[in-house]
Amino acid sequence: MDIFQRDLAGLGVDAREEEFATEMLPRIKEAQKILAKLNNGYHDEKQTREILEELMHKKLDSSLWVLPPFYTDYGRNITLGKNVFINQGCTFMDRGGIFIGNDVYIAPKVNIITINHDLNPYKRTITYCKPVYIEDRVWIGIGAIILAGVRVGENSIVGAGAVVTKDVPKNCIVGGNPARVLKTLTDIAK
Template identity: 45%
Template structure:
C-alpha cells in the first residue's frame, strides 16, 4: 500500500521520533528539534507546536516561520504539505495529501496530491483539508469544515463540504 520510492527505513525512524516526541515532556526548543529531525528541515525558532503531533511520513512536510500548530494535529504528508508563514492550525485538524484509487482492483494503490496552506491562513479546530487543496493567503477554515476544493485568498469557508460563507476585506478586524 506504499507509494513507489517511499523509504520504509525513514518511515520507521520517523515513527520512533514521533513516539518519543509524544511520550514525554519537552520544551518548545526540543519539540522544534525533534520535528526538524522528522522533516529534515530546520524549523525557525518562531514555530510553536503543541503535543501530541502526528505525521505518517514527515519528510514531505514544509513549515514556514511564525506557524502555530495546536495539539492533536495529523499531517498525512506522503504527498507533500506546505505550510507558509504565520499560519494557525487549530486542535485536531487533519491535513491529508494521500488518497486511495477508486477502482476496486487498484484500491490499495495511492494517489499523492500535495496540500498547500497560504500565508496567514487559519485552520479551525477539527478542520479537514483533503488532498490537492490549496488554502489561500489570509483564508479562514471554520471549525469542523471538510475542505474538498481550493479556498480563495481572503475568504472564510465552513461546513461539510466547505463552502465560502464570506469574503474578508483587507485588514479586517471584526470577523
C-alpha cells in the first residue's frame, strides 16, 4: 500500500518518512503552484474551472462556480457534483477525500478539513485522514468548519461559524461550537 492509499484509508502518515518527502510533498507543491495561478489575477468561470480541473486531475461539470481565492492542500481528492457554488476564501484540506453532492452552496471562508494529527505530542508529525461527505442540497454558512469524518445529510443547513464535529442528520439546521441540531426542516417543498 503506497502513501496515498494509506492516507485515504485513514492509516497514519508520518511527515518524516521518506515516501512523504519523495511522493506526497511534490504533489502538495504542485497543488500550491496551480493555486497560485488560480488565486492571482482575474479568471472568468470557464478559466477558473479549467484551472481547477488541472488541480483536481478530473473533468468538472460546467455548472460548477467557484469564486477565488480557493485553498487546498492537495486537490486530487475533491469530488464535486452538479450546481455546486463555492464562495471566496474557502479551504478544503482534502487528503482524506471530500465528496460534495449536487446543488450545494458553500459560503465564504468555509473550512472542510479531512486530516488530524496524532494526539501524542511526541508523534504529532503523524497525520490521520477521514473523508467528509456533503450530501445534495446542503447550504454551509459563512465561516463554518467541517471536521474529518463528518457527513452532512441532504437538505441540511450548517449555520455561520458552526464547528461540525459529528454527522449532521438530513433535513435540519445545525449551529454552534460544537454544532448541534437547532431545528428540523419539516416543510420541504420539491
